[in-house]
Amino acid sequence: MQKLKGKVAIITGSSRGIGRAIAERLARGGASVVLSSRTKTALDEVVREIQVQGGSASAIALDLRLPDAPARLAEFALKTYDRIDIVVNNAGATKRGEFAQLSDEDWADGFALKFFGAVRLIRAAWPSLKASSGSVLNISGAGGRTPGAAFTIGGSVNAALLSLTKALAELGIRDGVQVNTINPGTVRTGRLQLRLAEIMKQKGIDLLEAEKEFIRSPSITRIGEPEDIAGLAAFIVGPEGRFLQGALIDMDGGSTKTI
Ligand SMILES: NC(=O)c1ccc[n+]([C@@H]2O[C@H](COP(=O)([O-])OP(=O)(O)OC[C@H]3O[C@@H](n4cnc5c(N)ncnc54)[C@H](OP(=O)(O)O)[C@@H]3O)[C@@H](O)[C@H]2O)c1
Structure with missing residues (x-):
């Protein structure tokens, strides 16, 4: 059954990885x-x-770090489909590395896309979401609850998104808008392949061994697939997930140990 029939969903960062899987699933x-x-x-x-699969889709190319881009995206959705029911803030690309080597520009860049991009898109789409009793879903990351020295920017950006989710969930109770977040753990996308390649090089091992090594140290069940996150996203923004409000859901194979 098509539980999202008639809904219009914006998904940022949907050309590949988790965003693409969410778009295809919705x-x-x-x-x-x-x-x-x-x-x-x-x-x-x-x-x-x-479209080949029988779905309806359109796209606009934008750099969401630019201040006016999120509003242009919301306008494009309204012009194309006349309504907005779902906003999935997924685009993100924060730089990893030694804290001392990360510049102000690296920090500003990380926040510009994933945090301010989300803030601006939610703000632009909110009146439409209020009119449609719609839903916001942020794709944050396990690093928001479990920070680490190797991803100071990503962890901070993700933690900021968690706080924003709780605050806007309260506003959403007033305005009839659902607001939630998924915290993915390690998911098999292009970014992961780069990290695995580093391990292969450092340790002189093949890809299979690198994956085993990768899941051993943080102790997780397995590496996630983009479709894992997409399935949960579809549940949350669909009719069965509607009672979720301000939820920060870890989908991470057990990596998050905090309560
Ligand atoms: N994969 C994981 O293990 C993992 C774990 C925790 C959290 N997450 C979070 O999940 C989200 C998706 O991750 P992913 O691994 O699927 O990433 P990905 O494969 O690198 O895809 C990122 C998407 O964002 C787009 N994007 C990048 N910079 C952009 C910009 N300036 N303006 C507009 N779009 C931009 C990319 O397309 P273009 O490059 O063409 O713009 C692409 O569509 C991210 O927010 C990430 O932090 C991922």
Whole structure:
């Protein structure tokens, strides 16, 4: 059954990885999806793929770090489909590395995309979400609750998103807008392949051994797939997840040990 039929969903960072999987999953659920990232060719391919499967999709290429880009994205969705029901803030690309080597620009860049991009898109879409009794879903990250020296920027950005989620969830009670967050743990996307390649090089081992090594130290069940996160996203923004409000859900194979 198409539980999202008639809904319009914006998904940021949807040209690949988790965002693409969420877009495809929501489209299979019957939603018309609005895709966005910086790369037009990659977006067009995802749009085509969704349309071939019988779904409805359109895309706009934008750099969401630019202050006016989120509002342009919301306008594009309204112009194309005349309503907005779901906003998934997924785009993010924070730099990892030694704290002392990370510059002000690195920090500003990380916050510009994942935090301010989300703030600005939610603000631009809120009146439409209020009108449609819609839903905001932020894709944060396990590092928000479990910070680490190797990802000071990512952890801080994700923690800020968790706080924003709780605050806007309260506003959402007043305005009839659902607001929640998923914290993915390690998920098999292009970013993970780069980290595995580093381990292979450092230890002189093959990919299979690198994956085993990777899941041994933080003790997790397995590496996640983008579709794992997409399935939970579809549940949260669908009718069965509607009672969730201000929830910060860890989907991470057990890596988060805090309560
Ligand atoms: N994968 C994981 O293990 C993991 C774990 C925890 C949290 N997360 C979070 O989950 C989200 C998705 O991660 P992912 O691994 O799927 O990432 P990914 O494969 O690197 O995809 C990132 C997406 O964001 C887009 N993007 C990057 N910079 C952008 C910009 N300036 N403006 C607009 N779009 C931009 C990318 O497209 P373009 O490059 O074409 O713009 C792409 O569509 C991120 O917020 C990440 O922090 C991921």
